[in-house]
Amino acid sequence: MTFSQYGDYFYLYILLLTLTPAVVLGLLGKNIKYYGIIASVFMIFLIIGRDVSLLYFTMFMIFEICLIKGYFYIRQKTKNKYIYWVFLFASMLPIIINKLSPYTSFGVIGFIGISYLNFRTIQMIIEIYDGAIKEVNLFKTLYFIIFFPTLSSGPIDRSRRFEADLENSIPKEEYINDYLVPGFGKILMGVGYKFVLAFLINTYWMSKIPSDINFVNSINYMYAYSLYLFFDFAGYSLFAVGTSYILGIKTPDNFNKPFISKDMKEFWTRWHISLSRWFGDYIFSRFVISSMRKKRFKKRATAAHVAQMITMITMGFWHGLTWYYILYGVYQGVVLILTDIYQKKSKFYKKHKKEKWFEIVQIVITFNIACFGLLIFSGYFA
Template sequence: MKLAQYGDYLYLYILLLSFIPAIVLGIKGKNIKYYGVLISILMVGLIVGTGKYNLHLFIMFIIGEFLVIYGYLFIRRKTDNKLLYYLALLASMLPVIITKTSALTSFGPIGFIGLSYLNFKAIQMIIEIYDGAIKEVKFSTLVYFIIFFPTLSSGPIDRYRRFEEDLNKTIEKQEYLDEYLYTGIRKIFIGLGYKFVIAYLVNTMWMSKVPADITFINGLSYMYAYSMYLFFDFAGYSSFAVGTSYILGIKAPDNFNKPFLSKDMKEFWTRWHISLSKWFGDYIYSRIVLNSMRKKRFKSRFTASHVAQITTMLVMGVWHGLSSFYIIYGLYQGVVLVLTDIIQRKWKYYKKHKKEKWFQYVQIIINFNVACFGLFLFSGWLFR
C-alpha cells in the first residue's frame, strides 16, 4: 500500500488516528519523542510505499547518508581540509544528483518521494559540521530528524540544531495545549481549506478549463489560475505538515506568509516556500558573496550579490529539474532579483515614494504579476 501524503482521505484518516497517542502523551506532559520515532517509521513505510524499489532505495539512502555524516564528523575532528569537505559534500549530494540526472535516461527517475527534501537535511549537516556549528550528532536524534514523517514529501526543510532544540525541550501540559495542540489543529484546518477546498475549486472550475491552444488570453488565464492553484495547494500541504509537527511536539518552520502581498521579489522570497529560500540563501547565496568579497573577485559587493543571486536561483531551478523551463525559471528569478536591487538603489522616484501607501499598493500589484509570470514559466505550459 502506498499513500499520497496529505493527498487522499485514507492518509488523513490514518493521520488522525496517529494523533491520539501523541495528544494523550502531550496532555500528560510526557515526552512524545519515542512515539514520534515509532509512528514516523510506520508512516514512512506507507508514504514511500512497498513497491519494487522505493523502500529499498529509502533504506539505502538512510544508510549512505548516515555513513557520510558520521564519517565526515570523525574527519572534521581531525582536520578542516577543504578537499575532504568538498568530497563529503559531494557524497551527501549524490542521491539528488542521481535522481535528477536519471530522469533524462530511458529508465526514468531513480528515487523515492521526498528524496530531495531529505537530502537537503543531510547536505545542511555536512556544511554545518564543517563550519563547526555541529560538533556532536546523537544517533537517535539524527534518525528522528531524517525520517520525521510530517515534512517527508515536500518539507518544510528543517535544520538539525533547531530540531534538536525542540526535541530536548520539556513541554508542560498547559504549554502543549496552548502552543502546540491548539496551534497544530488550527494549521491543519487551514490546510484543509486551502488544499481540499480552494485549490480544488481553482483547479476544477478554472485551471482545467483553460483551452490547450497557446494564445495570449489562454496563457494569461492559465498564469493566474496556476499561480493560485499552486499557492493554495502547496501552502495547504505545508500548513498540514507544520500542524502535524506541532501535535508531535516539534515546531516545524512555517513555509508561506501571504507571498502575493509582497512589494517586491526580494520580499516575495521571504514569504514563498520560506524554508527552501532560506536554505538556498544561507548555504549558497551568502557563501558566494562572502567568498567573492574575501577573494576580491569583484570590485563591489553589489556585483558579488548580483552574481550570487543569479547563481543561486539558477541552482534552484536546476534542483527542481533539468527541463529547459526550470532552468529558464531560475534565470528569470535571478534576473528579477538583480533588477529589483538596481531599481531600489538607483531609481530616485522609488526612493522618493517608497514609503507612501499608494506607491506600495502599486508595487504589490506589479509584483503580483511578476511573481505569477515566474510561476507560469515554472509550470512549463509554454514548453509542452
C-alpha cells in the same frame, strides 16, 4: 499500497489515528520523541511503499548516516577543505542521481521526498564543517532525517533547531496552548486551502481554460495556476507544520502571504520560506562572503548579483532538468538583480517608496511579476 501524503481524506484519517497516541502523551506531559520516530517509520513505510522505492530509501539512509557520522569523526581531526568537498559532493549524490535518472535507461532512481531529505543531510555536512554541530547523536540524526510530516512537501528544517525542540520538556498546559491547538488549527487551515480553495480553482477555473495557447488563455492560465499552486502548496505546508506541532516539533512556517509583497526580494522571504532561506544561507551568503574575501569582484553589489543568478539557477535545476525550470531560475535571478538595481538607482522609488499609493502599485506589479514566473514554472509552453 502507497498513500499520497496529505493528498486525500483517507491519508488524513490514517494521520489522525497515528497522531492520537502523540496527543495522549502530550496531555500527560510525556516526551513524544520516542513515539515520534516509531510513527515516522510507520508512516514512511505507508507513503513510500514496499517496492523498489523502499530499497532506495534504505540505501539512502545507510549511505547518508555513514557520511554524517564519518565526516563528524574526521572533522574532529582536521578541517581540510578538500576532504570536506569530497564529503559534501558525496552527500549530494542521491539527489544528483535522482535528477539525472529519468534521462537514462534505468528509470527514476529515488523515492518520494528524496529532495527534502537530502537537503537535511547536506545541511548537516556543511554545519559540521563550520563547527556549528558539536555532536552527532545517532537517534536524533535519524529522527531529524526521517521526520515524516515534512517528508514530501517541506518545510526544510535545520538539525540544531529540530534537536533543541526534542529536548524541550513540555508541560500539559503548554502543550495544549502552544502545540495542540495551533497544530490542529494549521491542519484545518490546510484543509481549507487544499481541499476547498485549490480544488475550486482547479475544477471551475484552471481546468476550464481552453488548451489553445494564445495571449488571453495564457494570461488566464497564469493567474489560475499561480493561485492554485499557492493554495495547494501552502495547504501541504500547513498540514506538515500542524502535524509537527502535535508531535512536539515547531517546524517553521513555509508561507506568509506572498502575494502582498512589494518587490520580488520580499516575495522570496514569504514564498517557500524554508527553501529560500536554505539557498540563501548555504549558496548566496557563502558565495558573497567568499567573493569579498578573495576579491573576485570590485563591488559587493556585483558579487551579490552573481550570487543571485547562481542561487536561482541552482534552484531551477533542483526542481528538475527541464528547460522551463531552468528558465524559471534564470528569470528569477534577473528579476532580483533588476529589482536591486532599480531600488538603488531610482530617485522616483526613493522618493515615493513609503507612500501608500506607491506601495499598492508595487504590490500589483510584484504580483504580476511573480505570476509570470510561475507560468514559466508550470511548463505551460512546453
